[in-house]
Amino acid sequence: MDKxxxxxxxxxxxxxxxxxxxxxxxxxxxxxxxxxxLNSIHLGGYPLGFWFAQQGSIYVFVALIFWYAKKMDDIDREFDVHED
Structure with a gap:
């Protein structure tokens, strides 16, 4: 592997x-x-398109922050530039 x-x-x-x-x-x-x-699909009583626009995207963004941090840590460890 190229490091x-x-x-x-x-x-x-x-x-x-x-x-x-x-x-x-x-x-x-x-x-x-x-x-x-997406509004033809309902989630928790609300149309799915509306849900994504109002709060679903926020949940995804917060999950992306944690996922990005984990994956970046994996990359750092793979290339031996991590902090302990």
């Missing part, structure tokens, strides 16, 4: 790209673009 700074940077950028794609899909696509289609 060069370039490989570390590539792994970090891949993770950031993944987080940004999830963020975009949840906030813009589910909350705005596909909200009318």
């Amino acid at each position: 060069s700074p370039d490989a570390y940077w590539k792994a970090t950028l891949r993770l950031i790209g993944t987080v940004l794609v999830i963020w975009f899909a949840v906030s813009y696509l589910a909350g705005i673009v596909f909200a009318p289609a």
Whole structure:
């Protein structure tokens, strides 16, 4: 396995790209673009599109923070740049 700074940077950028794609899909696509289609599904008595726009995206964003921190720690350990 390549442990060069370039490989570390590539792994970090891949993770950031993944987080940004999830963020975009949840906030813009589910909350705005596909909200009318999602509104036919109900979650807790509310239309799903409305739920994503109002609170669902917040839950996903908080989960993304913890997931990102865990994955970044994994990358740091893989490239031996972690802090103990």
